[in-house]
Amino acid sequence: MQLFKERRVLTVSALTALVRGLLEENFEQVWVEGEISNLACPQSGHCYFTLKDVGAQIRCVMFRGAFRSLKFTPRDGMRILTRGRLTLFEPRGEYQLVADYLEPQGIGGLQMAFIQLKEKLAKEGLFSELHKREIPKLPRRIGVVTSPTGAAIRDILTVLNRRFTNVELLISPVRVQGDGAAREIADAIDDLNRVGNLDVMIVGRGGGSLEDLWAFNEEVVARAIHRSKVPVISAVGHEIDFTIADFVADLRAATPSAAAEIVVASKKELTAEVEALTHRLHVSQQRRLERSRALVTALSRAITDPSRFLGHLAQRVDSLDARLTREAGLILDDASERIVTLTARLSRQTPALTLKRWEERLATLSLRLDHAMTRRLAVAAESIGLATGTLNAVSPLATLSRGYSITRKLPARSVVTSSRQLAPGDRVEVSFAAGSALCTVEQAHKDSDSLTAPPRSV
Numbered sequence: 001m002q003l004f005k006e007r008r009v010l011t012v013s014a015l016t017a018l019v020r021g022l023l024e025e026n027f028e029q030v031w032v033e034g035e036i037s038n039l040a041c042p043q044s045g046h047c048y049f050t051l052k053d054v055g056a057q058i059r060c061v062m063f064r065g066a067f068r069s070l071k072f073t074p075r076d077g078m079r080i081l082t083r084g085r086l087t088l089f090e091p092r093g094e095y096q097l098v099a100d101y102l103e104p105q106g107i108g109g110l111q112m113a114f115i116q117l118k119e120k121l122a123k124e125g126l127f128s129e130l131h132k133r134e135i136p137k138l139p140r141r142i143g144v145v146t147s148p149t150g151a152a153i154r155d156i157l158t159v160l161n162r163r164f165t166n167v168e169l170l171i172s173p174v175r176v177q178g179d180g181a182a183r184e185i186a187d188a189i190d191d192l193n194r195v196g197n198l199d200v201m202i203v204g205r206g207g208g209s210l211e212d213l214w215a216f217n218e219e220v221v222a223r224a225i226h227r228s229k230v231p232v233i234s235a236v237g238h239e240i241d242f243t244i245a246d247f248v249a250d251l252r253a254a255t256p257s258a259a260a261e262i263v264v265a266s267k268k269e270l271t272a273e274v275e276a277l278t279h280r281l282h283v284s285q286q287r288r289l290e291r292s293r294a295l296v297t298a299l300s301r302a303i304t305d306p307s308r309f310l311g312h313l314a315q316r317v318d319s320l321d322a323r324l325t326r327e328a329g330l331i332l333d334d335a336s337e338r339i340v341t342l343t344a345r346l347s348r349q350t351p352a353l354t355l356k357r358w359e360e361r362l363a364t365l366s367l368r369l370d371h372a373m374t375r376r377l378a379v380a381a382e383s384i385g386l387a388t389g390t391l392n393a394v395s396p397l398a399t400l401s402r403g404y405s406i407t408r409k410l411p412a413r414s415v416v417t418s419s420r421q422l423a424p425g426d427r428v429e430v431s432f433a434a435g436s437a438l439c440t441v442e443q444a445h446k447d448s449d450s451l452t453a454p455p456r457s458v
Contacts, residue, residue, distance in 0.1 A: 044064065
């Protein structure tokens, strides 16, 4: 305070450092209640947010180490109670609260974490009844995941020895509270699955506070139970304690002792049940035997004398035999008649007979052909004679025989029909009825002169 009475000029950095020292010295630990806003959690792992109420707000930071220890996830709008120390962020000249603890207002941090994880796993379907497996009624080998020194394993062993000593127990010892306990429990569940031949598994511990039971509220345990191939019975704390493991498990037992009661039936009870079933089976067999005897008696009365029945059958056989003989004779007679008929038809259709009929028809046709050819030849000869006479009447040879000749002009041998076709010196061939002659034309006269000028040569 002395600094503000004297005139002493400070730099901004010096003044800021002075204020920071005063804050850190006088507000080393404070509790502040307010509403979270502007929450930001970057990859660095630190968490930044503003804590505010109706009249003011303060910047807050929660560094990675403290933030990882939170069991719940802070959200905008959540009212919280926080513990921290005041400091001043010198680059911006802002004072801020460095928080090392957060607690949801009105509800504890563990309870908030429980609620948040339960909502998350429920949305993923880990609590669905569809995933629940049936607990075997009489398991032969049971796995137990619990502390080897806790009350839970003693209770389980006591109950199993009392109810059924023949069952085989495989214990996977783990820590059931404290840091790393959840990881050990999850690994033990996985290990028992790898061992194989287990019919059922009990995962649990005795009673305790919420913090003591917290390992069974961890997500890693829930997912190990969910992926277990062996049915899991959750037995954590007392009847009033509910954990996330209870919701994921195939069956929840109120206590470890209750789990042991559930997982095996009492040997005495089983023996009594077997005896009861044996008695029921014996009674049922007796009743069925009596009914069968009564049925046999009734059937025996209904059956007549076998010899009489056989006599009826023999008579029926004889009747059927006679009928068979008669029917067979009729069938044979019909067949014989049909064979005779077919034989007669076949004899009329023999190839020799058919060939003979065709030979006779061929002879008749040949005779008719000869007669027709004779008549046609006579008619043709007569026609030829008439045609020959007609041709002889108009034949040039007949004309030549009557003294006429045919003159052809050489060398073309064209027939000369007029003296106008000839000139003196032309050579001609004159054909007669018998023979021909070559001639030279000395003169060619007109048609009017041909009658007065005698030919000089031929």
